[in-house]
Amino acid sequence: MLSLLPGLTPRHQAPLLSYWDSPRSLLEQSPETLRALGLPPATRSAIAAWQAKRLPRELQQWLDHAREGLSRGLFSLLTWDDATYPPLLRHIADPPALLYVRGNPGALQGPQLAIVGSRRASRDGLDNAGRFARELSQAGYGIVSGLALGADGAAHQGALEAQGRTVAVLAAGVERIYPPRHRALAEALLAQQGVLISELPPTIPSEPQQFPRRNRIISGLSRGVLVVEASLRSGSLVTARLAMEQGREVFALPGSLGNAQARGCHQLIRDGARLVESVPQILEELTGWQQQSAPDLWPEPVAGAREDMDSQDTEPETPVQQSSSGESFLSAREQALLAVMGFDPQSTDTLCERSGLPPEELMQCLMGLEMAGVAYAVAGGYRRSSG
Template identity: 55%
Template structure:
């Protein structure tokens, strides 16, 4: 869906309003039909939808207009994109969430979001073995065709991004700040390399949003929501990584955890997840086997092997997005992404500019 400049500017203004989260944003669009109409509606109409006055009052202010204008200027620069929840280019798996971000700012290549993504998360104060494990798993999984998704934090997140880059693979960093307020600053160089090597930086927050503790759990739902599964490498029981893992389970994603020594505090969070039903992982093949099992949970995907997979017949006819393939084959987007990951590892398909294409064996 192509939005006219006035509607784009109106959505950016709505997006900057305080206390206007994803569900309230979508409520306004559903009630008024467009962001432009919502902005021009009387405050009483907003109150009738259950929105507080603090949402409605600043919508016509000069400060809100300037922040929207700054975002439009940002979008004029190369490798900058804004994905909206009702656009066909919006990540299909993320779009299934009831609180899907209405806007996603992307720096880098948005096609990275179209690939099957596997999230890797863990402690910011990880041990050296934990960092090495994260890097090695990310290197292997990225080499096998997955985009590695994490949060650009210190520790396991950074190691996962680094491993993916070492393999020449794609990696996606979801920020808990605006893209113009990169955090932590120590990872500014890593963020630049992610963009340079075909990955993407992603945030639902206004570009100028600074680090705020409450925004990081919100960020975690995007990490898990973009991914077919979440691998927790090392985490204490109080780690934010466990929030990501539990969100993933609620979203119907696979959760994997790497066990460790009973004497190491960083292993306790992973052990707790395994007790709660996460798949115990000792090798990359454990992850791939679990994904294949997840793919086969639907009768529609139970019988075909790689050579006769229904996705291949669709792609022989024409390149398609993952969402287009799901519609054409009558499968869920999760099943399609899991199948595509296996087909890509087998060399039968490739993702080019956001479209999946057939590759002859």
């Protein structure tokens, strides 16, 4: 129901979810509380109708279809409070309250890198998207993209050719494959334990305003975003800008001066994106990201997958000798933060004060702790894991 509420944007959802243990709690609040929270009138009216079991016909049909699909196992639902919700995505400014998931949810749990680019990519652009996707897959990274024509499709196909995992983030519902000519690619992705995800109800068609919302999920799932080819007006530049805002690494491939589809990449490089020409250059930039995630299914990228790189690059900062729960993989800053974190929820403001970390570093360390399984987000802040 939360995904159907009119007027409730992701920017509205993020602060609201921090108040309650689950998204459903929002739907159970009184009219006075909803008004005090500043929700738009259309949102409050829809919640009131849901509480009174008098939803408008179209909303009821969407809700009934979603329930039927869930009961038949056609797709699953991953909510913000779920323990398997992707940790990196949880920490963006406007995480989706829920995700409809078609395929293997485990594909969301390994380290990911997004590859995006022009829908009208050149032959070189398509080749580069496929080649980088294959090599990154062989290095242990899942490939995230948007299933669009051009570079996106080539990236998904490259991951499949390397027997890797790939995540397609849709700007439509998971039952409305767009563009239609990529239905066969979507089916191949699902057959190889990949996954289709969307924050939109399953049968919602794509609309222009939904693509920027989709792009923030692509970048939010990923450690970095590689733009292989883009014009100055490409939606890929939106994804790159969102990635920068989210604190992700942004990489761009240089192109020919005569290629209009390379001008967006050149602009990104001028704006601070990393110019890269090979996968080892990307891997070298990502060595600071430490993640302990689904090791049985998707092992962490290893030094053996790199070319001409020292194995010491994969070692965590200042490892400590601790036994069980992932603490041996923590950096010195993460250890210090964990030391001041208790088993009762503490706000980020409190953790900033106690750890002495600036907010930006604090959020990166919290991501590391959550990925290592030694801390997790709860209503009201963060707490240590008791396991």
